Amino acid sequence: MKIVIAPDSFKGSLTAKQAAGAIYAGVKRVFPDADYEVVPMADGGEGTVQSLVDATNGHFKTAEVLNPLGEPVSAEYGFLGDGQTAVIEMAAASGIQFVNETTKNPLITTTYGTGQLMLDAMHHGAKEIIIGIGGSATTDGGQGMAEALGVKFLTAAGTPIARGGGGLADLATIDTSGLDPLVKTTTVRIASDVTNPLVGAKGSAAVFGPQKGATPAMVATLDANLTHYAAVINQTLGRNLAEFPGAGAAGGLGAGLLAFTQSQMESGIEIVVRETRLKERARNADLAFTGEGAIDFQTQYGKTPMGTAQAVKMASPQAKVIGLAGNVGEGIDQLYDLGIDAIFGILPGVVDLSTAIQTGEANLTRTAENIARVIK
Incomplete structure (x- = not known):
């Protein structure tokens, strides 16, 4: 199995590299022998x-x-x-x-x-x-x-x-x-x-x-x-x-x-996709994880999770793309026809923003592991 891990930063909590590492840690517990491509992403803005x-x-x-x-x-x-x-x-x-x-x-x-x-x-x-x-x-x-x-x-x-x-x-x-x-x-x-x-x-x-x-x-x-x-x-x-x-x-x-x-x-x-060689690295992928602090209807307008999902699908149409977010907003149904197959919030329950930021790494790792267990 080939798995691509390509998130943006979770603003105020994790850099894109840290977020990618947290997802990788969770998924690897379930698929230790998979072929991984870990690609920190961004959309031209902060990070x-x-x-x-x-x-x-x-x-x-x-x-x-x-x-x-x-x-x-x-x-x-x-x-x-x-x-x-x-x-x-x-x-x-x-x-x-x-x-x-x-x-x-x-x-x-x-x-x-x-x-x-x-x-x-x-x-x-x-x-x-x-x-x-x-x-x-x-x-x-x-x-x-x-x-x-x-x-x-x-x-x-x-x-x-x-x-x-x-x-x-x-x-x-x-x-x-x-x-x-x-x-x-x-x-x-x-x-x-x-x-x-x-x-x-x-x-x-x-x-x-x-x-x-x-x-x-x-x-x-x-x-x-x-x-x-x-x-x-x-x-x-x-x-x-x-x-x-x-x-x-x-x-x-x-x-x-x-x-x-x-x-x-x-x-x-598109610049980040090109410079990171995401499409080449995503060839023959079976599964991909992306995400950022919030995913909602605006995600379709040039945000990292959508651009990442579309790049992965162009390289490997069969790959399933999972979006992870600290906050899942309204209008996500629009995203399912554009490249993202499923979206998951990572919070374990109702928490204040400070707690969510402080526990972002653990929440991301746990959620990625649980999704991988379902897939397995």
């Missing part, structure tokens, strides 16, 4: 760096960068096992965790630190960068990121504009002559399932601005500034990104990456 480094025997690096408020912090990113592909989560440098109710302000928060991470990776030999762009504290259109890479954003007087979404109002010209030469020879793969445009009713400011601290008045200002920013990019580079699907991801970082780097948008889970 992607950890999962890809673990799955490819890569390594981590740390760089000193600026957080969204311009304060120095240490941020971690990874290199895959090939030594030439870096994987970065923009949140490591520019994430919402760096601000609080008092300090969050998308008029001033910047993606400059994300650009610093990218540049550090390039100068350490990265020929390709995978960048997950969820969890941002910013709405600067990726201006800060591009500035860190060497692009100059200037006022009519020829002085640098202020960083942050507010500074874009003063943008008159963009000078790319100082762009680091490595940017032109480095491929950037943007891991995002967000399809929002940069501006408008479904744009970055309107949809995501409020959760980053934007008042209704700020939303209007930011949307106008991003509209102006897109117009200057179009005039300077001939790239019309205002309505481009995904350009509004991470406060418009998607637009900045598309404008100033050699980049393309990709599904986060």
Whole structure:
């Protein structure tokens, strides 16, 4: 029997590698002689760096960068096992965790630190960068990121504009002559399932601005500034990104990456499936386990358990895919026709969240073992 174990992290409780290990421990008690493929997974969001480094025997690096408020912090990113592909989560440098109710302000928060991470990776030999762009504290259109890479954003007087979404109002010209030469020879793969445009009713400011601290008045200002920013990019580079699907991801970082780097948008889970060689490793599988902290109707929209299940089914249509979750929500019936054969909650009874998090490993191992016993 061949068994694939490929979960995402259980947020706040277990990394994807730890979750995979817990499932493996339970199933192996029942099928000690099975052929196992253990593949930690992610979908481009939090935990992607950890999962890809673990799955490819890569390594981590740390760089000193600026957080969204311009304060120095240490941020971690990874290199895959090939030594030439870096994987970065923009949140490591520019994430919402760096601000609080008092300090969050998308008029001033910047993606400059994300650009610093990218540049550090390039100068350490990265020929390709995978960048997950969820969890941002910013709405600067990726201006800060591009500035860190060497692009100059200037006022009519020829002085640098202020960083942050507010500074874009003063943008008159963009000078790319100082762009680091490595940017032109480095491929950037943007891991995002967000399809929002940069501006408008479904744009970055309107949809995501409020959760980053934007008042209704700020939303209007930011949307106008991003509209102006897109117009200057179009005039300077001939790239019309205002309505481009995904350009509004991470406060418009998607637009900045598309404008100033050699980049393309990709599904986060598809990138992880490809880099971990999940399909190849799942060939001739009889059984597969996946999962994450919660499984519900949203799982079908690019989440790890669904992407994993579909990849396994493509490689081995006969394989049965089991989903495990700390919380099983509504709408899971929709998932049974899309690749997941059965879904199980791992909690032994009614417990508070703190207890569920603390006992996640034991609960996952026990549930996986019991499912394996039924199958046996």
